[in-house]
Amino acid sequence: MVAAGYNPTVRRRRLGVELRRLRETAGMTGEEAAERMSWSGSKLSRIERGQVATNSDDVRDLLELYGVQDPGLRQTLVMLARESRRRGWWHVYGDVLPERFEVYLGLEPEASVLRFFQSQIVPGLFQTESYVRALLSSHPDVTDGDEVERRAAVRMRRQELLTAEDPPDVWVILDESAIHRPIGGPLVLADQLRHLVEISQKPHITLQVLPFDRGAHPGVNGSFDILEFAESDIYAPRLVHLENLTSSLYLEKTKEVTEFAVAFEHLRTAALPPAETRELLTEVEQRIRSRHAKEDEENHG
Numbered sequence: 001m002v003a004a005g006y007n008p009t010v011r012r013r014r015l016g017v018e019l020r021r022l023r024e025t026a027g028m029t030g031e032e033a034a035e036r037m038s039w040s041g042s043k044l045s046r047i048e049r050g051q052v053a054t055n056s057d058d059v060r061d062l063l064e065l066y067g068v069q070d071p072g073l074r075q076t077l078v079m080l081a082r083e084s085r086r087r088g089w090w091h092v093y094g095d096v097l098p099e100r101f102e103v104y105l106g107l108e109p110e111a112s113v114l115r116f117f118q119s120q121i122v123p124g125l126f127q128t129e130s131y132v133r134a135l136l137s138s139h140p141d142v143t144d145g146d147e148v149e150r151r152a153a154v155r156m157r158r159q160e161l162l163t164a165e166d167p168p169d170v171w172v173i174l175d176e177s178a179i180h181r182p183i184g185g186p187l188v189l190a191d192q193l194r195h196l197v198e199i200s201q202k203p204h205i206t207l208q209v210l211p212f213d214r215g216a217h218p219g220v221n222g223s224f225d226i227l228e229f230a231e232s233d234i235y236a237p238r239l240v241h242l243e244n245l246t247s248s249l250y251l252e253k254t255k256e257v258t259e260f261a262v263a264f265e266h267l268r269t270a271a272l273p274p275a276e277t278r279e280l281l282t283e284v285e286q287r288i289r290s291r292h293a294k295e296d297e298e299n300h301g
Helices: 008-025 028-036 039-050 057-067 073-085 090-091 097-108 129-137 145-163 185-198 252-271 274-300
Strands: 111-116 170-174 206-212 223-226 238-243 246-252
Touching: 008 039, 008 057, 008 073, 008 097, 028 039, 028 129, 057 073, 057 223, 090 145, 097 145, 097 170, 097 238, 097 246, 111 252, 129 145, 129 185, 170 252, 185 206, 185 274, 206 252, 223 252, 246 252
Parallel strands: 111 170, 170 206
Antiparallel strands: 111 223, 223 238, 238 246
């Protein structure tokens, strides 16, 4: 797992998970606890979901309310509250990053295992710079070239975790449509496919393509990410991340996460093995380059 130092997002989520557990153990609903604290229900909910930082005094008051006496646990949670208020490296890009993505940026480096199913595009950790810029330029929220460059810089920095001293295990399954969609044009796609072949040969990375001819499969309803974390006394060990154009959703309930994990196993079984995946990627890349060269020759002949 990549060491992330004082990762404020992860601290907030760890703190929130534990505070919610302690509230439930105390037999209180969120509404009851918020009323006892003279807070709005939304404030407590955002704290428990790790969406906002909280101060150590509020944490102490919650622990008193929940009847928590264990000095070690109290000290740990107060320390998490203090650390959750620190800023991550991505803070300097806050003007171009939606808040929901800042949460993900904090979680990703802490994961020991990352599993992605992508139905339309190459996942961010595997994208080339040209591919990134082409994607960002098509986003309706991006207003100018400077914003594209700043968002691209964030995405490229994310990829540093793949070459870290102790990187996470990364397993990606791509629907075949993702390797044919000419994002950025044919040559950008060809370069992207070559990059996939190269990066997939790293020992901690597994890449598979799910062919069209497999028909219906558990991923037809959309892409998803599964993040797994090293066991901790204060953390949910796995969560699922779902994203659309305007929002992100994090699932942490065991039943829901298990369903996605089972779906991923079905997709893994149906997809081409890694070696055959590289053969397909190389074949598609060469076909694209050959077609482009022929068209270029005809246009200039």
